[in-house]
Amino acid sequence: MPCLLYKPNNPFHLSMHITTPFKTMKLIIPFTIILILSTLIVTASAATAVLDTEGKTVRTGVQYYIRPAARDVAGGLILASRNGSCPLDVGQARSGADLGSPLTFSPVNPKAKTVNLATDINIQFEVGTICVQSTVWRLTGPQEGTGRYYVTSGGVKGNPGIDTLDNWFKIEEFMGTYYKLSFCPTVCDTCKPLCGDLGIVIENGQRWLVFSTDRPFPFEFVKA
Incomplete structure (x- = not known):
């Protein structure tokens, strides 16, 4: 498109660009609009929305349950x-029939209305x-003796930066059907934070959510 507008094929077109700036401006304005719209389309397609079990977009501030893929466990x-x-830690309900407690998700962009993949969020x-x-969730550790990092409560919502680094998590796709x-x-x-998935460990019969680099926790979103 730019070549057609700014590199005409013959001298007549060139003279029109030089002697009639008004016509040139009329060409530039539509081109600018097209460029802006193209940028918006690319940006929108790059942000993939998280979906619940009904196929609907997960919304900011709306309550959802995180239901594990393996509900027999x-x-x-x-x-x-x-x-x-206190503070309390994030774990799993013992019964597979128990949906657990409802959660809300707040993206780093306070104006966002939907929750997208690979975006920093507070939970x-x-x-x-x-x-x-x-x-609010936060990552704490390493625990003395085990070296584990546990997901606990007591975090701060919003205010992204070094002081709240351990309060931000991400949702990723897993196996095409579930999330992690x-x-x-x-x-x-x-900052150079730790990077890895969250997984489940069992301690004294109770299952806890921890930082894990090799065993993610697959799940789906159920609207409360």
């Missing part, structure tokens, strides 16, 4: 305590607890 995600004290349980900490959670925040240009 355990249920959805909940808040529980690993050591009998928050929409439940009351006995602890004073928030129910990962930790690799991009809210700090000078």
Whole structure:
């Protein structure tokens, strides 16, 4: 398109560009509009929306359950305590029939209305607890003795940057049908965070969500 507008095929077209700037402007304006629209289309196609079990877009601020792919093993995600004290940690309900507790998702862009793949998001349980900490997720660790990084509560929603680096997670596609959670925040240009998937470990019969580089936790979104 630019070649057709700015490199005409004969001298007559060239003289028209030189002597009639108004006509040239009329050509440039539509071209500018086309360029802007093309950019918007490319940007929109690059952002892939996350879908729930009904095939609908997962919306910001709307409550959803995270239902595991393997429901014969355990249920959805909940808040529980690993050591009998606060803050609470993110684990799995023991029964596969238990959907767990509802969650909301807040993208790093506060104006976003939908949740997209590979975008930094805050995740928050929409439940009351006995602890004073928030129910926003954050990654903590390494745990002394095990070296594990656990997903716990007490995070901060919004305010992207170095001070909230451990509060940001991402949703990725998994096996074409399900999703997985990962930790690799991009809210700090000078930071070098850990990067990997979130998976499940079993400790004393209870299943906990942890940072794991080799065993993701596949799931789907069920609207609450």
